[in-house]
Amino acid sequence: MTIAHVALWTRDLDAIAGFWSTFFGAEVGDVYESRRRPGFRSRFLALGDGPAIEIMEGPWVAPGDPKEERTGLAHVALSLGTEQAVDAMAARAEVQGLLVAKPRWTGDGFYEAVLCDPDGNLIEITV
Numbered sequence: 001m002t003i004a005h006v007a008l009w010t011r012d013l014d015a016i017a018g019f020w021s022t023f024f025g026a027e028v029g030d031v032y033e034s035r036r037r038p039g040f041r042s043r044f045l046a047l048g049d050g051p052a053i054e055i056m057e058g059p060w061v062a063p064g065d066p067k068e069e070r071t072g073l074a075h076v077a078l079s080l081g082t083e084q085a086v087d088a089m090a091a092r093a094e095v096q097g098l099l100v101a102k103p104r105w106t107g108d109g110f111y112e113a114v115l116c117d118p119d120g121n122l123i124e125i126t127v
Helices: 012-025 081-094
Strands: 005-010 040-045 054-059 078-081 099-105 111-114 120-126
Touching: 005 012, 005 078, 005 099, 012 040, 081 099, 081 111, 081 120
Parallel strands: 005 054, 078 120
Antiparallel strands: 040 054, 099 111, 111 120
């Protein structure tokens, strides 16, 4: 069994697609617009050989502060392969005001940093 994709709601499909494409090099799929659910649009983002990320938009989606802990998805973790790659991406995120936690070794043995997308969803970047 494998994870096929993870889905995230957004209030701005194009901004989130652009973020994932620019920041992580994601291949952005075509926009799907539902005929049965007016206002629903989605796109799939491909990141290498891993599971896809589906981004979904609808006018009924309420904004919130995903940085606050709550039930549901806590974060997405992406392995970048090296400490240098984590450091470089964290530096880039800091310049853009997206860095939440600087690179560090965690108590459970991971080298990671945390950044957020334009909606505030947390993304761990790890080795």
